[in-house]
Amino acid sequence: MEAPQLISRRQALASGLSDKALHRLCRTGQWQRLRAGHYLNSPGSGLGETGRHLLMTLATAESTSDSAITSHCSAAVLHGLAIWGISLDRVHLTRNRINGGRLSRRVVVHSAQVEPDEITLVDDIRVTTPARTVLDIARSEGFEQSVAVGDSALRRGLTTMTELREHLRRARHRPGCRRAALVLDFLDGRSEDVGESRSRILLHQAGLPAPQVQARVFSDDEICVGRVDFLFPDLGVIGEFDGTIDRRAAPRGPVPAAQISTAEQEREARLRALGWVVVRWRWDDLSAPTRLAERFRAAIRAAADKRRTGYWTPTPKP
Numbered sequence: 001m002e003a004p005q006l007i008s009r010r011q012a013l014a015s016g017l018s019d020k021a022l023h024r025l026c027r028t029g030q031w032q033r034l035r036a037g038h039y040l041n042s043p044g045s046g047l048g049e050t051g052r053h054l055l056m057t058l059a060t061a062e063s064t065s066d067s068a069i070t071s072h073c074s075a076a077v078l079h080g081l082a083i084w085g086i087s088l089d090r091v092h093l094t095r096n097r098i099n100g101g102r103l104s105r106r107v108v109v110h111s112a113q114v115e116p117d118e119i120t121l122v123d124d125i126r127v128t129t130p131a132r133t134v135l136d137i138a139r140s141e142g143f144e145q146s147v148a149v150g151d152s153a154l155r156r157g158l159t160t161m162t163e164l165r166e167h168l169r170r171a172r173h174r175p176g177c178r179r180a181a182l183v184l185d186f187l188d189g190r191s192e193d194v195g196e197s198r199s200r201i202l203l204h205q206a207g208l209p210a211p212q213v214q215a216r217v218f219s220d221d222e223i224c225v226g227r228v229d230f231l232f233p234d235l236g237v238i239g240e241f242d243g244t245i246d247r248r249a250a251p252r253g254p255v256p257a258a259q260i261s262t263a264e265q266e267r268e269a270r271l272r273a274l275g276w277v278v279v280r281w282r283w284d285d286l287s288a289p290t291r292l293a294e295r296f297r298a299a300i301r302a303a304a305d306k307r308r309t310g311y312w313t314p315t316p317k318p
Contacts, residue, residue, distance in 0.1 A: 053077050053088035060091040060107060061125045068093045069119055069126045071110060072140065075133040078122045082152035084194045085145045086137070094128065094136075110136075115170070130158035135167040138183040139176030144201055146183040151197045154189025154318055161187070161317075189318040190214045195243040196229055198286050203239070206293035208232065211239065214315040217271060225270045231312060236303030237296065238271060242282045275308030 047055075057074045072092035076083055090103075094110040101111040118132040128136065130153045138146040153159045164184050171177050186204075190213040191197045203211065211230035217238075218224050230239035268278050277299045285292050 049088050050077055050083055053091070056106070057091050058123070058125070060093070064093065066126065068095060068109075069114055069128055070094075070122075071128045071133065072108075072136045075128045076137060076149055078125065078127050079130050079133060079153070079158060080156070081130070081133070081149050081158075082194045082197075084148045084198070086141055086149075112174070118167070131160075131163040131167045134159060134164060135171055135180055138180035139171065139174060143179070143183060143186075144198055146180075147186055147201060148194045148197045150183060150187040151189055151191045152194075154187055155191065157318065188213055190315055192229075193243055195241050195283060195286065199230070199239070199241045199281070202286060202289045202292060203230065203296070205289065206296065208296060209234065212312070212314050215312045216315065217274065217276070217310060217312045219270075219274060219310045225274065225310070226267045227315070228271070233312065235300050236275065236277060236306055236308055237299045238276045238278045239296070240268075240278060240280045242280055274310045275303075275306045277303040277306065 053074065054077050057070060057077060060074075061068075061070055070078060070092070071094040073083060073086045073088060074092045076086075077088070090106055090108045092108045092110065094112055094114055096114045097111050098113075099111050100109075102109045114128065114132070118129050119126055120129045121127070127133075134146075134150045134153050137149050141149075150164070154161070161184070164187070168177070168180055168184055171180065186201070188197075188200065191200060192214070196213075200211070200213070209232065211232050213230060214227055215231040216224055216227050217231070228238045229241050231237075232239070268280075271278055279295055279299045281292055281295075
């Protein structure tokens with residue numbers, strides 16, 4: 001299928017199309033009008049929500065003044081950060097002024113002070129830096145959504161906790177600062193995807209101690225059995241999030257062996273042989289946190305009578 005392209009009215013007219021032809025293409029569903037003067041030439045291409053928002057952001061940036069700075073979720077999309085649970089219906093811009101924000105059907109304009117070192121260029125578009133973007137989202141979005149974005153930025157090396165703390169200091173008098181501080185305290189760039197970020201939150205809310213993230217487990221003869229998503233050394237439990245398993249293939253609960261690769265089954269068997277109790281879950285289980293917590297409590301009880309051998313080593317935070 002043809003990759004979708006963003007085409008401006010000016011480009012379309014230059015290629016020989018007329019306004020009447022553009023109207024006909026949109027009416028017949030061959031093209032789609034994204035915003036005034038900008039079209040998508042392959043609306044049925046399976047373009048996801050994030051991809052569509054990216055094109056809307058590019059179109060908006062092309063038609064706004066240079067004083068506008070792409071920000072919030074739109075900046076996160078431009079930086080390639082992980083987005084989960086955040087509305088992408090509107091493009092977000094920030095203007096460096098005290099007031100004058102506005103909301104329209106397709107665009108949100110924020111008014112806020114933006115320092116020169118909080119602006120960068122992505123594809124020649126003025127956009128808030130990853131650190132400023134994480135802070136803006138942490139001040140305005142939910143905890144889970146913000147942690148997913150922040151973990152992603154740290155994981156990819158686009159910012160550091162030092163930078164984030166400095167931006168939090170700058171934002172100390174802005175709305176949502178306390179909420180952002182809680183987000184920063186929880187960030188961990190060792191989480192490898194949104195599912196692992198959400199899992200950490202749910203395990204914390206279930207009252208479990210903070211796990212060792214991406215720790216390596218070894219046998220007594222110093223053979224590395226594997227790197228695990230979550231390790232609870234004092235509880236004798238290992239948690240593994242199976243984000244690649246098809247959610248439609250089985251109901252919630254323990255992951256069936258048929259859906260686990262042979263290599264993973266062998267790895268898990270070696271971990272169990274060392275005395276660890278392994279709990280696996282997938283995306284659907286994240287929407288049933290009480291049930292997941294019950295499975296962990298059962299695993300903790302089972303691990304209490306086991307003798308563990310070998311040792312483990314931590315993975316430092318990025």
